[in-house]
Structures are given as structure tokens and as C-alpha cells.
Amino acid sequence: MTKMLDDYALLSPLRYTNNWLKIGVVGFGILMGISSQAPLVPFSIAICMSLATLIFGRVPPKFYLKLLMGPAVFVVFSIIIIAFFFGGGPELFGFNVLDYHLGVNTGGLSMAFLVFSRTLGGMCCLFFLALTTPMVELFSVLKKTGLPDSFIELSMMMYRYIFVFLDVAWCIKHAQTVRLGYHDLKTSLHSMAMLCSTLFLRSWEQGEKTFVAMNARCYDGKMMIFEEKRPVNFSEVALSLTYMVAIVGVWYVSNGMLEVSFW
Amino acid sequence: MHIMEGFLPSPWWQLWFVFSIPVIMFGMYRLNKLVSERRDLLPLLAVAGAFIFVLSSLKLPSVTGSSSHPTGTGMAAILFGPAVTAVLGVIVLLYQALFLAHGGLTTLGANVASMGIIGPLAAYLIYKAGMKANINFYVVVFLAATFADWITYVVTSTQLALAFPSQTGGFMGSLQAFLAIFATTQVPLAIMEGALTALIFKYIIQVKSDALVELKVISQETVNKLRGITA
Incomplete structure (x- = not known):
């Protein structure tokens, strides 16, 4: 990876x-x-x-x-x-x-x-x-800039799922490679398309699950994050x-x- | 294509921010409205943004062995429309600058203009026009994704030519040079991305077409037609 x-x-x-x-x-x-x-x-x-x-x-x-x-x-x-x-x-x-x-x-x-x-x-x-x-630290900076909440929420959730999906993508890619999924151009195009569509469907399902999970924990469109004091x-x-x-x-x-x- | 940090000289990087910021504001307004109507959309949009990021960090298979990455913006524009894609594009570009060292902060405005606004808008217009003209769904997707990718490069070339006009030929002179190097080399890669996007949609329709119907990308009748009447 x-x-x-x-x-x-x-x-x-x-x-x-x-x-x-x-x-x-x-x-x-x-x-x-x-x-x-x-x-x-x-x-x-x-x-x-x-x-x-x-x-x-x-x-x-x-x-x-x-x-x-x-x-x-x-x-x-x-x-x-x-x-x-x-x-x-x-x-x-x-x-x-x-x-x-x-x-x-x-x-x-x-x-x-x-x-x-x-x-x-x-x-x-x-x-x-x-x-x-790290991006985690920059979120507290972003919160202070007065950008709309939905934008910051969106970027925070995106940040989390980037790593989840990268893992999924790499696992699928390795599995495809060992099965000679990338040995020529035509096969690799098909393998790549399969990878991307699976990824899309996985992320779609993940999004639905996340909504249910967050709703169950009383999510009201605003995630609180803990900001540590960092004295200079x-x-x-x-x-x-x-x-x-x-x-x-x-x-x-x-x-x-x-x-x-x-x- | 990402313009690197520090590449655009002084009046130009500010001007591209002036161009991009109102569009982004409009996108955020639309996003806020969408989210307040249907709260379950926010997690979905977040995973969609993450999906675009991962898509754009995968290497596209190519003939010469040179590596290239799909832009993913054509697909996003077809799925979510240009306004929301612009907002997702800003976040994706910011993450690309900070995680993968693609692009930069002062050039963010210019990069958002080419990859987050104009490219997706072209894809969306082609997609809508094609569907209205009743052309085969996969052909329309192929065309939309190909042109989104290619137009992104044309816009980037224009941005570079505006910032660095040629001494003899002026803006047109250097535009020709930048187009010759960036836009022509991109043609096979754009076709590749178009084919890939069309294939992705084919697999999605085979496996779980209701996701697309729910996003109002295509109607149930089109899906039935594409799957064959027996399905």
C-alpha cells in the first residue's frame, strides 16, 4: 500500500x-x-x-x-x-x-x-x-474559519472513508493481480471497471449504514470534536x-x- | 491535471479564485438545501467524495506504461449533478494537495475551475443532451466521461497560456503550444477513462441498478431496456 x-x-x-x-x-x-x-x-x-x-x-x-x-x-x-x-x-x-x-x-x-x-x-x-x-488537527482550524457546518461535516466524514475505501480498493486489486487480472490491456480495463463498480456499491451501502448508525446516536448535523490547547x-x-x-x-x-x- | 503550487503568477491565481468561489458558494447553498431536506444524504455524499478521491488515486491501465490517473469528475457529475460535484471537488482537491502532493493551495482556485467546475459541467450537459436525444446510455456515458477528462486538460492549457502569453503569438501562440503538449497526449487517456466509466456503469446496472434509479440518474424503464426485456 x-x-x-x-x-x-x-x-x-x-x-x-x-x-x-x-x-x-x-x-x-x-x-x-x-x-x-x-x-x-x-x-x-x-x-x-x-x-x-x-x-x-x-x-x-x-x-x-x-x-x-x-x-x-x-x-x-x-x-x-x-x-x-x-x-x-x-x-x-x-x-x-x-x-x-x-x-x-x-x-x-x-x-x-x-x-x-x-x-x-x-x-x-x-x-x-x-x-x-495531520488532517485531524486541521479540522479544528477549519471550524474556526466560519465555513458552513455541512461543508466541514462532509470533509470530516470524507476523510474517514478515504482510508476505509483505499483499503478495500487495495485488497481487491491484489486479489485481481494474483489471478492475472492485469496481464493485458483488455483484461485490466475490465478488472479496473469491476473494482470501481464494486467500490461504488460498497460505498453506497456503507453510506446507508452510516446514516442509520449515526441517527441511532442522535446525530443532528454537527459533530463535536475535542480541541486540545497547544501552547507555543x-x-x-x-x-x-x-x-x-x-x-x-x-x-x-x-x-x-x-x-x-x-x- | 493539477497545476502545481506556485506555478501561476500573481494576478492569475487570485482571478481563478474569484471565478471559483461564487460557484462553490452556490454549490454549498444547494448542498445545505439538499441536506436540510433529506438528512440521510450527507453520509451518502461523504462516501461519494471519498469514492472520487480513491478513484482518482488509482492508476489507469495504459498502453505505453506511463501512469495516469482518472479524474473521476465525469462520473461524479453524472451521478450527483454539477453543483454538488463542485463542492465535493474542492474537498477532494484539498485532500489531494495535502495527502498526495498533487496540486497546491494558491493554485486551488484554478484547479477547482478546471477539474471541479468546467469539466463536470461539460459532462453533465453532454449526458443530459445525449439522454434527451435517446442515444444508448453507455455511449452517452462514454462521451460524457471522455469529454469531461479532455476538456479539463484544455481548460488547464488555457489557464497556463493566459498566465504565460507568448512574446510573438500572444495568448493564442502559447495556447497552441500548451494544447499540443497536454491536450493531444491526453486524448488516448480520455478515451480510456470514458471506456472505463461506461464499463463501471454497466457493472453497476447488472448488480444493483436501484442505486442509480434512486439518484435519478436513469429511469427504471431504461434499466429494463438495458438489461433486456426478460430481466
Whole structure:
């Protein structure tokens, strides 16, 4: 069974630190990275957040690298297109394909580099949140945001059943695989369809059973969850503030330098 | 296809939120109304959302060995209608970003627009039109799911082209490039998802068609016709 990020988050040593602090650090990183015009800012965010994930979150480095490689295909394709089609400036190199000239110029290349760094910075922030904060903790945050109750109830129940159905799906898939259910394309299409339809019917029945079970326990459309107090300690705040000040400093220096170079 | 965190530059990621949020609000309004009328729907919708998540995390069988995941949105739109699918789509996309590292938080608006709103809406319209025109149920499902998957990719390409217009050709120039890479490679996979969805419906009708009748996806007469008169 594939391990999901949530499994790591539940075991993470940072699990019991204050949720708002973690969300603040991550949100700050994402917004600073995306608003920066210089690639240096997202790169430094990426390095800081990766170090935080690896050292404080004790995530195995090999797994973390594999995680970063996941979105690589999409990013590489899109960046190549941006490099070829975006921006102006002197052309660096080019070639002709079927009477159509393709060239990379400095503007396109720097844009591609900037987008790459932003994506990297954003992904590192997101991974930090995903690998240290289990969804269970985020529900109490969601409850405070004032979203409609039915939406939050829906997401909480969905969260529970994702794991139930993943188990069912993997069991069926293993059973099908050992019976050569995936040995060629046509068979695998049929096996897959059988798996999905069984899953749908199972989930349908499960939904009916859940309603009966919850009704029997006086469910009135609102589940109460226990929210633990998570005090922040001084070292965490100090470290987060140092990080934020450092990033703001890098932001001003690098974006300031960019403006100078424009003149 | 999920646009990664940090990929869309500043005016665009906010704009896609501006596009998506009213639709989601409408979806939540519909959801609230549905749930207050029939309380037994909430657990059903929850398991449906979980089902979409699991469906989208399964690998689709493909010829070249490259892995691809079904979007599952076409099927959801046929089963539950586009408004509710949009709300389920937001939650599924949020979970995908946090559990599987697909997509991101700033790009959530853009991803919801392509995968939660426009793709399902296309599937729903095709499905309704097809059923009205009295075409075979499985053919309609196949078409709806195929186009939902493919249109999702077209929308994503458009989003990328709007954010990164080409120097020479402008928006159209880079749209062609993004379409050439993402939309054409997706055609076989979209057909695959269409075939898979049609097969899923076939199995469901064989085993337990009353679930579909109860959701008002198809009428009892259509089921009888599909099963043959003897059934």
C-alpha cells in the first residue's frame, strides 16, 4: 500500500506544535515566494522549509526527494514551453522545425527559471504542512474559519472513508493481480471497471449504514470534536520570527537589486 | 491535471479564485438545501467524495506504461449533478494537495475551475443532451466521461497560456503550444477513462441498478431496456 503524506504527519515530532504557527509559517512562505520577482527568495524559502522538514520533522531524506520528483514531469514540460514562448531580449539559441522558428531568449529563460523556483518554494512549504500536520488537527482550524457546518461535516466524514475505501480498493486489486487480472490491456480495463463498480456499491451501502448508525446516536448535523490547547513555546516563535525576518530581508535585497538592474 | 503550487503568477491565481468561489458558494447553498431536506444524504455524499478521491488515486491501465490517473469528475457529475460535484471537488482537491502532493493551495482556485467546475459541467450537459436525444446510455456515458477528462486538460492549457502569453503569438501562440503538449497526449487517456466509466456503469446496472434509479440518474424503464426485456 502506498504511504500517504498524512501517515508521516501523524508520526511527526512536530505534530503537537501549535497549528496556527505552522499555518502562519507556511502561508508566509507561499505568499512571499509567489510575489517575489527574483528567484533567490523562493529558493531560500525552499532551502529553509526543506531543512525544517528534514531536521525538525525527521522525514527520511530519500522519501522527501522522491516526493519532490513527483510533480517534476508537469513542471519540466511547462517550463520548456515558457522558455520557448515567453519574454523578449536577445536570443540565446534557436532552431527551425518545419519552417517554424523556435528560439529561447533571455526573457523566456529567466521567466522559466523564476517559475521553477516559485514552484519549488511553494512545494516545499506545502510538504512541510502536509508532513507535519495531520488532517485531524486541521479540522479544528477549519471550524474556526466560519465555513458552513455541512461543508466541514462532509470533509470530516470524507476523510474517514478515504482510508476505509483505499483499503478495500487495495485488497481487491491484489486479489485481481494474483489471478492475472492485469496481464493485458483488455483484461485490466475490465478488472479496473469491476473494482470501481464494486467500490461504488460498497460505498453506497456503507453510506446507508452510516446514516442509520449515526441517527441511532442522535446525530443532528454537527459533530463535536475535542480541541486540545497547544501552547507555543519561546524557541519556536523565535525561530519562526528569525526565518520570517531573514526571508523579508532577502526579498528586499534581491527585488531591490532587480529594480536597479532595470534602470 | 493539477497545476502545481506556485506555478501561476500573481494576478492569475487570485482571478481563478474569484471565478471559483461564487460557484462553490452556490454549490454549498444547494448542498445545505439538499441536506436540510433529506438528512440521510450527507453520509451518502461523504462516501461519494471519498469514492472520487480513491478513484482518482488509482492508476489507469495504459498502453505505453506511463501512469495516469482518472479524474473521476465525469462520473461524479453524472451521478450527483454539477453543483454538488463542485463542492465535493474542492474537498477532494484539498485532500489531494495535502495527502498526495498533487496540486497546491494558491493554485486551488484554478484547479477547482478546471477539474471541479468546467469539466463536470461539460459532462453533465453532454449526458443530459445525449439522454434527451435517446442515444444508448453507455455511449452517452462514454462521451460524457471522455469529454469531461479532455476538456479539463484544455481548460488547464488555457489557464497556463493566459498566465504565460507568448512574446510573438500572444495568448493564442502559447495556447497552441500548451494544447499540443497536454491536450493531444491526453486524448488516448480520455478515451480510456470514458471506456472505463461506461464499463463501471454497466457493472453497476447488472448488480444493483436501484442505486442509480434512486439518484435519478436513469429511469427504471431504461434499466429494463438495458438489461433486456426478460430481466
